[in-house]
Amino acid sequence: MSKSLVVLTLISVLPLLCYAFSPENPTDRKVLVLLDDFAIKSTHSLFFKSLQSRGFDLDFKLADDPKISLQRHGRYFYDALILFAPTIDRFGGSVDLAGILDFVDSGHDLILAADSNASDLIREIATECGVDFDEDSAAVVIDHTSYAVSETEGDHTLIASDDLIKSDVIVGSKKIEAPVLFQGIGHTLNPVNNLVLKALSASPSAYSAKQKSKLLSPPQLKGSAISLVSVIQARNNARILISGSLSLFSNRFFKSGVQKAGHPTKYDKSGNEQFSIELSKWVFHERGHLKAVNVRHHKVGETDEPAIYRINDDLEYSVEIYEWSGKAWEPYVSDDVQVQFYMMSPYVLKTLSTDNKGLYYTTFKVPDVYGVFQFKVEYQKPGYTALSLSKQIPVRPFRHNEYERFIPTAYPYYGAAFSMMAGFIMFTAVHLYNK
Known part of the structure; x- marks a missing residue:
């Protein structure tokens, strides 16, 4: 083998060696962000900037980009995946449903955001994670008592929810005072999967149906059974966040004021920013x-x-x-x-x-x-x-020479043995020497 070939081989192997011996650092991570449209990068910039400020390296790509890939020869290029592409029917490159599930099965984290027009592919990924979106593709969550008050009456699809999971490790120890704005599709948790938790729940008066349509039969999804945002921690410690609303992470919802119907308090800013950032800290292993x-x-x-x-x-x-x-x-x-x-x-x-x-x-x-x-x-x-x-x-067990000797409870047995010996000697003496 020539010297030039040896040098070329060493140069090609060196990056792998450096990667293999790099120290573990939970915040030194690379995240792939798949988008429906690059406009989402600007409309949701506050959320992305919060991740970048905490040391995450975000790689933005369109979900149908033919060059995207999660791994090569069993080595993953990313530590986490953010899917902000609710309408995607087919991923580009080598990414598919099985590839994303393998990504999670390998211990990597996932954030998935859907909306009322979520594709079958996004629904399948959620189902495999233990979450079932409403089967009606046009259905949204409607609540006539816990909606967000606005200048126009609206159709009450903009929900103001304050029913958060009671867990400091998931949503942070600092209380989220303002309600969280939600507009999108609801989902239920698979009862067989006890790893899924509701992070944000709908109120008992909520239901899932098509907008501005008459209900001819009771809705399938209703009340507190509807989950708006759910989190999962897999048995391999991979963490997943599934939201039925992509707008929940948007700059508009981050900055919007909010007043819940029937409540006098009006907040200058919704709880979306604090809620989203704290949840992302948990999903990306910055807490817990x-x-x-x-x-x-x-x-x-x-x-x-x-x-x-x-x-x-x-x-x-x-x-x-x-x-x-x-x-x-x-x-x-x-x-x-x-x-x-x-x-x-x-x-x-x-x-x-x-x-x-x-x-x-x-x-x-x-x-x-x-x-x-x-x-x-x-x-x-x-x-x-x-x-x-x-x-x-x-x-x-004890060896033969490790047992305790002459224990008090054995004294009766010792007495019986010595008395039998003494009796035998007396009997022998009498029998031999008595005429």
């Missing part, structure tokens, strides 16, 4: 992202981890858990982290104590059962990435 390090166990009074435990040993287990704050890893503080000492079923279940600095620990006695056990931490809390820790350790 946990990691566990330094899993340790050893006998009480020792520091080295043994290769095997003995039944009835006193041991100590500890693990450090941290949460990504958007800028740095900070100690995660909670009182519901548990460890199992497990063999076929948990023999020991202990809630871990914490020093409020990220360290969780506990002590317990090894059960009087020998075999191959596991230390298991299965931590699943809504809004947080799941932690699944497992460490295997064998447990042996």
Whole structure:
């Protein structure tokens, strides 16, 4: 092989090596944004700028661009995907329904926004994620009691909703005071999928129907069963946001004043900007992202981890858990982290104590059962990435020379043995020497 060929090979491999050894940073991420029209880039610029200000590299492309691709040879080019293309019937390039689902199955995040004219392709993606949009393609959410007051009476399709999910980790600890404006299509959650949560719900008076049409039968979607915005955290910790309104992220809704019907308070600015930005922080793992390090166990009074435990040993287990704050890893503080000492079923279940600095620990006695056990931490809390820790350790019985000698409960047996010996000696003496 010539020198020039060797140099060319090294140059081509070097970028892959640099990528492979780059440090993990949850905010140093590249996001693909697929649009129906490049006009959306300007009409939704405030939302995009909020992402860019937090360090995300946005790559804008038309959804039907023939050159778009998510991965090559199993290596993904992007860490997250934003689909602001509700009318797209077919993606360009190598992107399709299966490709997007594989993207999520590989642990990447997704934001999908639809509207009343959502295509079958967008509906299929949502269905695969556990969300079912209204089957009527022309239907929108209508609410005659929780609509946004405007100068014209309107058709009450502009909803002012304040029914947000009660979770600080998903929507942030700062309360969203103003209602969130929504105009679009409603959806329901698949009852079989318990990973889907309503982030923004419709009021009990809402229903889904065609605009300005008479209802000849009760609507299929109605009341609080209608979800306006939903979030999903998959078992592989990939996060998904599905909204029935693309306008929810628009500059117009971000800046609009809002007054909910029947309420005297008028807000100069809707809650859309705060709601959208806080949700995007959760979806892109800037909040609620946990990691566990330094899993340790050893006998009480020792520091080295043994290769095997003995039944009835006193041991100590500890693990450090941290949460990504958007800028740095900070100690995660909670009182519901548990460890199992497990063999076929948990023999020991202990809630871990914490020093409020990220360290969780506990002590317990090894059960009087020998075999191959596991230390298991299965931590699943809504809004947080799941932690699944497992460490295997064998447990042996006492050796023959390790049992306690002359225990008090055995004294009757000792007495019986010695009395039998004494009786045998007396009987032998009498039998031999008595004439």
